[in-house]
Amino acid sequence: MTTNPTNLPVPGFTPEEHKSKIGFCEMLKGGVIMDVVDPEQAMIAQDAGACAVMALERVPADIRKDGGVARASDPDMIAGIQAAVSIPVMAKVRIGHFVEAQMLESMKVDCIDESEVLTPADEEFHVDKRAFKTPFVCGCRDLGEALRRIHEGAAMIRTKGEAGTGNVVEAVRHMRTLMSGIRALQGLDAMQMDKKAAELRVPVELVTWVRDHQKLPVPNFSAGGVATPADASLMMQLGAEAVFVGSGIFKSGDPVLRARAIVRAVTNFRDPSVLVEVSKGLGEPMVGINIDTLPDDQLLAKRGV
């Protein structure tokens, strides 16, 4: 039996914020959100069945390669993508950069990703997401990060993974850590919950909601390193409700075929026969990076805890 989050008030969200912001994110469930860098890629993504696109100037693999400070994208480029497709358009802001977020809201971007993929603008505070009408998605590596972002107003959580590597190992680690963090709340009494809330640095009401419903109060998506239909299905079977694919599609040999295959893999994530069918003859996947060869200062997931 699933729980209906909309009928269960979430601490910190008004009923209206709940329905319009979290409701928007509910509509993306079972879908694939694809990173695109121009209108042409956005149209390919839409035609392949993406439920939304993330407009950004460089996919994470290129941000990693180029180095330097990565910032929010050129408004012109975002507007071009908004004009090209009818599906929702998301865009990224630097962690804590509320002015970049104000600009995206003014452009009526459908959802703002406060993302560790860009260079953080504030090492202490994230954006106060309650001050916005636009829903936000934020990354997390564990339950504490997830609940801190929700407390700040995030209407959707995605596990961070390690973007731009084509390696799913960190996405798996973060999803497993998050889910076991949720399960570990079972049976805690009031005193233990107070201690847990202090440890996670969020109000006890939020932790209690998660203990009682055994899920996050907002949709829980996966990101960072998904490169194949099997990777996407793996994340769904581990508990993700939708999947972000960044560099994995347009850095591969045949983006059209791969995009369509990952869309089908997410819909049919429990059906290995469909996964076999869609994985045939996909061409070259993006070249992956072994995370343990990355120096510590190049690990994006450590940003914004």
Added chain:
Amino acid sequence: MASDANGRAAPLVGVLALQGDFEDHQVSLEALGLRTTQVRSAAQLGAIDALVLPGGESTTMLKLLELEDLWEPLGAALRSGVPTLATCAGMILLAQSVEDPAQRCYGLLPITVVRNGYGRQYESGTFALTPATDELPTDLEGTFIRAPRVTAVTGACEVLARRGADPVLLRKGNLLAAAFHPELCVGHPVTSIFAAMVRAVADSA
């Protein structure tokens, strides 16, 4: 298992589960005593007493209906008269004509809809509606999320509720379609109307 006073199993509602908020529909239908199952293939359409086409992205659903070879089987099920609730993206699939952009639709409901007709997500929200039937509470509200806008009713069709002048809840025969998201409404007033339609058909069978 949910059952009626005579111990018969409750009607089984198939919820199209290609993409979108199908689970929210399952929760509201089950809260009203119906059974539900997720539909992703033609074979799964066989055993159901009613259908739900949920909200989500209509282009995504359209693409998946084609990729999963479901367009024709689902169309046949809809034309057979099985009671159907279609919300937001689901309503777009049932329409006679879709604009901005034009896209394929089943043409079973005589309406013209404009996609995202109320604007982008920034314009989304919950609005007071005017019911045109005493089957609905007078304080009815609807949550519109990048919702389609009905710009014309082109044939016989009952308008059950409006937002301003716009029809937002329509019924034709066994089809019930909403531009908003009844599955996000506390108390499920619209889904209750659908549940009554489903039970009426099941009882007459």
